[in-house]
Amino acid sequence: MALQSSVREQIAGLGPWFHNLHLPDGTQTSPDHPFGDFPSFKWQHVAAAIPDDLSGWSVLDIGCNAGFYSFELARRGARVLGVDVEPMYVRQACWAAHEFDLKDRVEFVEGDVYGLLGSERRYDMVWFTGVFYHLRYPTLALDLVRRATQRLMVFQSMTLPGPARDVTPPDVPLNRRELMLEQAWPKMAFVEHRVADDDSNWWVPNASCVEALLRSAGFEVIARPEHEFYVCGPVRVPEESTRDLARITAISTARGCNGP
Numbered sequence: 001m002a003l004q005s006s007v008r009e010q011i012a013g014l015g016p017w018f019h020n021l022h023l024p025d026g027t028q029t030s031p032d033h034p035f036g037d038f039p040s041f042k043w044q045h046v047a048a049a050i051p052d053d054l055s056g057w058s059v060l061d062i063g064c065n066a067g068f069y070s071f072e073l074a075r076r077g078a079r080v081l082g083v084d085v086e087p088m089y090v091r092q093a094c095w096a097a098h099e100f101d102l103k104d105r106v107e108f109v110e111g112d113v114y115g116l117l118g119s120e121r122r123y124d125m126v127w128f129t130g131v132f133y134h135l136r137y138p139t140l141a142l143d144l145v146r147r148a149t150q151r152l153m154v155f156q157s158m159t160l161p162g163p164a165r166d167v168t169p170p171d172v173p174l175n176r177r178e179l180m181l182e183q184a185w186p187k188m189a190f191v192e193h194r195v196a197d198d199d200s201n202w203w204v205p206n207a208s209c210v211e212a213l214l215r216s217a218g219f220e221v222i223a224r225p226e227h228e229f230y231v232c233g234p235v236r237v238p239e240e241s242t243r244d245l246a247r248i249t250a251i252s253t254a255r256g257c258n259g260p
C-alpha cells in the first residue's frame with residue numbers, strides 16, 4: 001500500500017500526463033483522461049496490423065510523449081528510440097521505462113522531427129502518430145520521415161471530416177480550379193489560432209490529403225486499422241524530396257553565409 005502511494009506521488013510529480021499508462025503495480029498515469037483509456041483503445045485496433053515479432057527491428061517513435069507506443073513495440077522485440085520536443089514527456093517516458101523494466105530496449109531523448117534533416121540514421125519502422133498537425137512545416141517532416149523509413153511507417157493525424165478519394169487528375173487546367181473545391185479534393189485547413197484551445201495545432205488535412213501526401217512522399221498505404229491511422233510501406237524515394245532535402249541541408253549547413 002505504501003509502495004502504491006509512492007508511485008502515485010511520482011506520477012503526480014511528473015504530470016500532467018497525456019498517455020494513460022497502466023503500470024505494473026496497477027496504477028494508471030491518467031485514469032480520468034477525457035478520451036478514455038488513451039491510447040490503449042487505439043492500440044487495440046492498430047496492434048493486429050503491426051508484425052507480432054519485431055525482434056531485430058529498430059524503431060523511431062517521433063513525438064513519443066510518455067512512450068505508450070514505444071513500450072508496446074519494445075514488448076514485441078524492437079529496439080526503440082523515442083524522441084519528443086517536450087522535456088516533461090521525455091521525463092515521463094524515462095521514468096515509465098524504468099517502471100516497466102524496459103530500459104534495455106527503449107531510449108528516450110529530447111528531439112525534434114526536423115532533427116532528421118541532419119541525420120543519416122535509418123530505422124526499420126518509424127512511428128509518426130499525433131504529430132503531423134502540430135507542425136508548421138508538415139511536408140518537410142513527412143519527407144524526412146520517408147527518408148528515415150526502411151520497412152514500415154505508422155502515421156496518424158487529426159483530420160477534417162469527409163470521404164477519402166484515391167486519385168486526383170494528372171492536371172487541372174487553370175480555368176477548372178473549382179475542381180479543387182470539391183469536398184474530397186486533398187486539402188488542409190490552416191489553423192491561425194487554436195483547435196480545442198490548443199495553439200500548437202497548425203494544419204488539419206482531410207483524408208484525401210493524408211493519402212495524397214503519403215503517396216507523394218513515397219509511401220503506399222498497406223492498412224487503415226483505425227480511424228485516422230495508416231500503416232504504410234516505403235515504395236519509392238521521390239526525386240523532388242531528394243532534391244529539396246539536399247538543398248535545405250546545404251543551406252542550413254552553409255558556412256560564411258549571412259543570409260540572402
Ligand SMILES: C[S@@+](CC[C@H](N)C(=O)[O-])C[C@H]1O[C@@H](n2cnc3c(N)ncnc32)[C@H](O)[C@@H]1O
Binds near residue numbers: 114128130131134156
Ligand atoms: C498529440 S501528442 C501524440 C503523442 C503520441 N505520438 C501519440 O500518438 O499518442 C503530440 C506529441 O508530439 C510532440 N511534438 C510536437 N511537435 C514535435 C516535433 N516537432 N518533434 C517531435 N515531437 C513533437 C508533443 O510534445 C507531443 O508529445
